[in-house]
Amino acid sequence: MRTIVKLTALVMLLVVTGCSGALPVSVINMVSATQPAPHGDAVRGETIFKHGINDAPACVGCHALVKGGFSLGPVMKGISERAGTRVEGMSAEAYIRQSILEPKAFIVSGFRPIMYPDYAKHLSEQDILDLIAYLSTL
């Protein structure tokens, strides 16, 4: 409904301005505000976490989801809460992104720097957003 109102307002503005020359900034802002913000799909992120994608190894090979089993890397339960506290001034989302793309930038105390280093070459921006969305549910 709001989109229809905005589009109607846009059409009216175009009529008033005679469709000539550049669009006023307010109109451009109005149009861009109707674009959906990029967001991750947690369900797809879970599939990538558990099965890998595009020849990249599955995260679950090294990260157990809950305590108890064998886990080479930190157990992922609670990552949504601790991610924002790992590096001063870094948001949870930024920390998870960095952990995936540059695993050696911050080594979790008690672990060795053995995380697969080449996810940046195999994962698309959408894959990363989906993984972040999934980890944010844990």
Ligand code: HEC
């Ligand atoms: C070869 C094993 C391995 C694979 C595969 C792996 N990791 Fe890791 N990961 C680790 C290890 C070991 C650490 C801890 C050392 C460090 O900080 O690099 C870690 C750290 C992390 C952290 C930081 C955890 C914390 O508590 O701060 C995140 C987040 C993470 N990995 C996400 C992922 C995701 C998402 C994938 C899949 C795309 C993945 N990892 C694949 C081994 C792995």
